[in-house]
Amino acid sequence: MKIGITCYPSLGGSGVVATELGKLLAERGHQVHFITSSMPFRLGTFHPNIFYHEVEVNHYDVFKYPPYDLTLANRMAQVAQNEKLDLLHVHYAVPHALCAYLAKQMVGEQLKIVTTLHGTDITVLGYDSSLSGMIRFGIEQSDLVTAVSKDLIRQTYDLLQVDKEIVPVYNFVDKRRYYPKEVGEWKRVFAPNGEKILMHISNFRPVKRVPDVIEVFRLVREQLPVKLMLIGEGPDLASVRNMVAELGLEGDTYFLGKQEDVAEVISMADIMLLPSEKESFGLVALEAMACGVPVVTTNAGGLPEVVLDGECGFLLPVGDVAGMAERTVRLLTDPDLFHRLSRNSIRRSCETFCHEKITSQYESLYRQLIGSGSS
Numbered sequence: 001m002k003i004g005i006t007c008y009p010s011l012g013g014s015g016v017v018a019t020e021l022g023k024l025l026a027e028r029g030h031q032v033h034f035i036t037s038s039m040p041f042r043l044g045t046f047h048p049n050i051f052y053h054e055v056e057v058n059h060y061d062v063f064k065y066p067p068y069d070l071t072l073a074n075r076m077a078q079v080a081q082n083e084k085l086d087l088l089h090v091h092y093a094v095p096h097a098l099c100a101y102l103a104k105q106m107v108g109e110q111l112k113i114v115t116t117l118h119g120t121d122i123t124v125l126g127y128d129s130s131l132s133g134m135i136r137f138g139i140e141q142s143d144l145v146t147a148v149s150k151d152l153i154r155q156t157y158d159l160l161q162v163d164k165e166i167v168p169v170y171n172f173v174d175k176r177r178y179y180p181k182e183v184g185e186w187k188r189v190f191a192p193n194g195e196k197i198l199m200h201i202s203n204f205r206p207v208k209r210v211p212d213v214i215e216v217f218r219l220v221r222e223q224l225p226v227k228l229m230l231i232g233e234g235p236d237l238a239s240v241r242n243m244v245a246e247l248g249l250e251g252d253t254y255f256l257g258k259q260e261d262v263a264e265v266i267s268m269a270d271i272m273l274l275p276s277e278k279e280s281f282g283l284v285a286l287e288a289m290a291c292g293v294p295v296v297t298t299n300a301g302g303l304p305e306v307v308l309d310g311e312c313g314f315l316l317p318v319g320d321v322a323g324m325a326e327r328t329v330r331l332l333t334d335p336d337l338f339h340r341l342s343r344n345s346i347r348r349s350c351e352t353f354c355h356e357k358i359t360s361q362y363e364s365l366y367r368q369l370i371g372s373g374s375s
Helices: 013-027 068-083 093-107 129-140 150-160 183-191 211-219 237-248 284-292 321-331 335-352 355-370
Strands: 002-006 031-036 050-056 089-090 112-119 144-147 166-168 194-201 226-231 254-259 271-274 295-298 312-317
Touching: 002 068, 002 093, 002 112, 013 031, 013 050, 013 112, 013 284, 013 355, 031 068, 050 068, 050 321, 089 093, 089 355, 093 112, 093 129, 112 129, 112 183, 112 355, 129 150, 144 150, 144 355, 150 166, 194 211, 211 226, 211 237, 211 271, 211 321, 226 335, 237 254, 254 312, 271 321, 284 295, 284 335, 295 321, 312 321
Parallel strands: 002 031, 002 089, 031 050, 089 112, 112 144, 144 166, 194 226, 194 271, 226 254, 271 295, 295 312
Antiparallel strands: none
């Protein structure tokens, strides 16, 4: 098959999943064409079946804002025609599904559109009355729609009342890259006296509730010697730094910024803290589980579909900082419980969310869509 993929190329779960999926499809012999505004940050090294087509936005005086959406649609059409694509797989309903629809009108009905919903395109933008109609249109005009969790499907139907079947296809983790790694030497740099390490990874937006992470850390630190590692950047980073300073936690807190290859970083952690208010899937939770790191998180969105409470970690109500601290202390002081949850996490990530299984699921959907006679 010849597949075009459009996603947001910067840091973020949807871009990570789209890029990794493209690489896996290329490994299976499919020709994959990324059509994005910049090189996806996870694309990595050269592969003979992977091609990159940049969307260049021209700045004309007649436009108050650069017409990215129109330029993207035109680029999609160009690549689809020149490379004879079988389908466009777009990640995020807006603007990508709408751009794919315009490209299809330019190319012809033989070009199929697969749209994957990742979360904020529904849970945030779907509440905007100026966008909800377009989001619904983009979904309904797609030939196939998938979503990364059953909870996201429920929210899409409840919020937008779309007349379209949405197929659940979970995010995945590449077990060849995500597994418990030997990082003892690195860990001693951050925890020289054998302290336990709590970790949080996010884009530091309000919905991630990073101040809750700091408060959980403070409560746990009162009972156990622990360190905190914060990975990522975003709008709440400055206020989080101030909070750490005000609470006198600077000596035990590490801000490591953005990290591209997080598998080895995660392996240094003992517990992953994710107190999110909303989470359509929870890719960080899955990556932590694959590395054998139990997750203490919230019972929000798609997280219960990823983290089984009491089996791979613990689920608490949003804002229950005391409960999260108590579960963290329990895990860190009960070796049998910790190792059981660690083993269960690895097993679940490999069995339910394995990259091979999810890639095969997408392949099957593609073939159903374009017909079994395709190359």
